[in-house]
Amino acid sequence: MGHQLMARSAQADLYSYPAIELKRLLYFMSKDPANYIAHMEEYTSRTISRLAWGSEEHAAELRVGTFGLLVTISPSGAVPNVVAPLQYLPTWMSPWKKRENARHERENKFFRGCFETVKEAHRKGESRPSYTKMFLEEQEKSGVREEEGQYIVGMMAIAGALTIGSPMQSYILAMCHYPQWQDVMREEMQRVCGDKCPTWEDRAQLPTIRAIVKEVIRWRPPVPTGKKP
Numbered sequence: 001m002g003h004q005l006m007a008r009s010a011q012a013d014l015y016s017y018p019a020i021e022l023k024r025l026l027y028f029m030s031k032d033p034a035n036y037i038a039h040m041e042e043y044t045s046r047t048i049s050r051l052a053w054g055s056e057e058h059a060a061e062l063r064v065g066t067f068g069l070l071v072t073i074s075p076s077g078a079v080p081n082v083v084a085p086l087q088y089l090p091t092w093m094s095p096w097k098k099r100e101n102a103r104h105e106r107e108n109k110f111f112r113g114c115f116e117t118v119k120e121a122h123r124k125g126e127s128r129p130s131y132t133k134m135f136l137e138e139q140e141k142s143g144v145r146e147e148e149g150q151y152i153v154g155m156m157a158i159a160g161a162l163t164i165g166s167p168m169q170s171y172i173l174a175m176c177h178y179p180q181w182q183d184v185m186r187e188e189m190q191r192v193c194g195d196k197c198p199t200w201e202d203r204a205q206l207p208t209i210r211a212i213v214k215e216v217i218r219w220r221p222p223v224p225t226g227k228k229p
Contacts, residue, residue: 001142004134004138005131005134005135005153008134009051009129012129013200013201014051017047017051018200019197019199019200020050021046021050021056022197024046025040026197036172041063041161041165044161044162044164045063045066045161045162046059048157048160049062049161050128051157052114052131052132052153052156052157053118053131053157054128054132055128058114058157059161062158062161063161063162065110066161068106069107070162072099072100078100080094080096107154111150112150114150114154118130118132118136119132131157132149135149136149163223164222166222167216170216170217171213174212174216174219181212185208185212188206188209189209
């Protein structure tokens with residue numbers, strides 16, 4: 001189901017949501033470049049919120065939920081992740097289990113609220129393109145229950161909310177180390193795109209930029225792979 005949702009949205013050029021949010025990102029980057037990490041995380045959260053539920057209004061809560069999950073699963077987060085025997089403490093003795101239960105309850109309420117919002121808009125014929133809208137259109141054929149569908153979409157949103165921001169931040173670091181490549185990319189963009197920003201449709205004509213994007217991800221993977229880059 002997740003693969004189908006992403007494949008169909010990719011075929012639709014992600015409904016131009018990244019390009020829509022890009023204008024906002026560039027504005028804030030030009031006004032307050034020192035806070036580039038916050039701007040990029042907000043950009044990715046708003047973009048994936050649009051993809052998941054057709055609206056950017058869920059982005060703030062999505063960031064809260066994503067950060068809470070990262071703390072829960074990170075070795076530097078919950079102590080039982082490092083001191084394994086602590087995971088066997090009963091809930092009433094474990095502050096970590098209490099926090100995780102509260103986080104999970106908040107997450108479930110959030111996912112359900114987002115799903116119901118899209119479902120109501122879809123019933124009225126007013127829903128925007130999104131993973132949830134696709135799920136509702138294909139639910140009868142797929143046989144997937146609503147609760148499962150809302151969590152498939154919700155976890156896809158969490159997976160994309162902050163992790164995609166990591167390569168963008170690594171790109172900033174790379175350009176600090178290798179500023180000469182900015183000139184190379186700028187020349188390629190101007191030759192292909194003129195004065196406009198590159199779009200998804202331009203990617204085939206931008207081999208250097210594609211190569212740099214791939215190298216940044218290889219150099220600083222957004223998720224741990226067990227190997228040093």
